[in-house]
Amino acid sequence: MCIGFPGKIISIDNDNYAIIDISGTRREVCLDIIDEEASIGDYVITHAGYAIHKIDTITAQDKLKCLQEIIDNEIY
Amino acid sequence: MKFIDEYRDPEIVVGLLKQITSASVRIARPVTIMEICGSHTYAIGRFGIRKLLPDNIHLISGPGCPVCVTSARDVDLALYLASLPNVIFATFGDMLRVPGTGGNSLQKKRAEGCDVRVVSSADECIGVALSHPQKEIVMMGVGFETTAPTIAAVINSCRKKDIRNFSVFSVHKIVPPAISALLADPLLNIDGFLCPGHVSTMIGAAAYQMIPDARRAAVITGFEPVDILEGVLMLLQQIENKNMSVAIQYSRGVRPEGNTRAMTLLQSVFETADAQWRGLGTIPESGLALRDEFAAYDTLKKFSLPDIHTGDIPGCGCGDILRGIKLPHDCPLFRKVCTPANPVGPCMVSSEGTCSTYYKYD
Ligand code: SF4
Numbered sequence: 001m002c003i004g005f006p007g008k009i010i011s012i013d014n015d016n017y018a019i020i021d022i023s024g025t026r027r028e029v030c031l032d033i034i035d036e037e038a039s040i041g042d043y044v045i046t047h048a049g050y051a052i053h054k055i056d057t058i059t060a061q062d063k064l065k066c067l068q069e070i071i072d073n074e075i076y
Numbered sequence: 077m078k079f080i081d082e083y084r085d086p087e088i089v090v091g092l093l094k095q096i097t098s099a100s101v102r103i104a105r106p107v108t109i110m111e112i113c114g115s116h117t118y119a120i121g122r123f124g125i126r127k128l129l130p131d132n133i134h135l136i137s138g139p140g141c142p143v144c145v146t147s148a149r150d151v152d153l154a155l156y157l158a159s160l161p162n163v164i165f166a167t168f169g170d171m172l173r174v175p176g177t178g179g180n181s182l183q184k185k186r187a188e189g190c191d192v193r194v195v196s197s198a199d200e201c202i203g204v205a206l207s208h209p210q211k212e213i214v215m216m217g218v219g220f221e222t223t224a225p226t227i228a229a230v231i232n233s234c235r236k237k238d239i240r241n242f243s244v245f246s247v248h249k250i251v252p253p254a255i256s257a258l259l260a261d262p263l264l265n266i267d268g269f270l271c272p273g274h275v276s277t278m279i280g281a282a283a284y285q286m287i288p289d290a291r292r293a294a295v296i297t298g299f300e301p302v303d304i305l306e307g308v309l310m311l312l313q314q315i316e317n318k319n320m321s322v323a324i325q326y327s328r329g330v331r332p333e334g335n336t337r338a339m340t341l342l343q344s345v346f347e348t349a350d351a352q353w354r355g356l357g358t359i360p361e362s363g364l365a366l367r368d369e370f371a372a373y374d375t376l377k378k379f380s381l382p383d384i385h386t387g388d389i390p391g392c393g394c395g396d397i398l399r400g401i402k403l404p405h406d407c408p409l410f411r412k413v414c415t416p417a418n419p420v421g422p423c424m425v426s427s428e429g430t431c432s433t434y435y436k437y438d
Contacts, residue, residue, distance in 0.1 A: 001168070047222055067302070
């Protein structure tokens, strides 16, 4: 039930609701309880109609790069 | 697909499995890992992760499906409220088919003509309340710390907009006291916990400190195959090196301090109270009740509720499954009588329930 989806903010209206794109599906979410201000183009995690977290895209990419390096160098 | 496909990369999955295998050989004893979150249970089943792991690494499921841990009494109270003539009863879809005493459910109530509405966000209740001023809207507040702040936000909005025909029947629960109860259970011997990703988005890492304090490993983990395998690997590293801590694998979704804005809102509307969990009994301070200032939005204070005689579901072993001491296969009804199409207990109803995921994937 705590399922959350990552999506990209497409637009934000004056009532603090955003349209986000989750893998091609558009949904409206409220930005009232997100942990950090988010703007158009940012990725957020959404849950039950609310954005709950702004994804730090650089950290996320670094982590994948790091996993890939371990695999490329066969550090098992 | 940003932040989904990259975490299903087969090459990374294979690399992580090799690392897990090496660690499991070095540890050279059985290791039991519990996932506490229902979304983990579902993902582990769906991606077949249990079968990929070395033989000495066991994944067991815990009490992480909020629908499954809702007590029989709370289900019966929901059924009573839904049948009141002036009530529109709003709920998340997961709750619809959960059986109460005697096999009744919200779905059956709806078929009988009760006004039961499924919402995907509690926010939808505001529109329903405004368009039905003569009716009382009751929202069943079910879920852990991930969901409770969204309900708090709606209560706050209703107060600001002076909407008075809305209340919340809160059966919300919080995760850390349940973990403490599991750590104290002499029948359970868990080496490490995959801590729930999105609960942790809200509560942060420090809330799990009792796990390393009890010399068990803890890793806050995401929901894709790469996340879960890396979470398992990080647990094995803690166990191997005997340096227990609360580590964060799901760093794209969780800040160490959590979502302080959402938690402040949650704490302004709710306070902790004792709560009854299916399978775990009453756990002190593990539920969320509305604060007195919000009594006007508290279903339990707004309606006078009768004494309800609640009974357990005959033959259903959900209680022991939620504590991690039995597996679905141990239940004589599993697959024979109890199936997702014809569920006997809540663990078969919810898609995140342990019985349902074992039925579909194991
Ligand atoms: S298989 Fe059905 S009856 Fe048995 S424990 Fe699971 S939900 Fe309950």
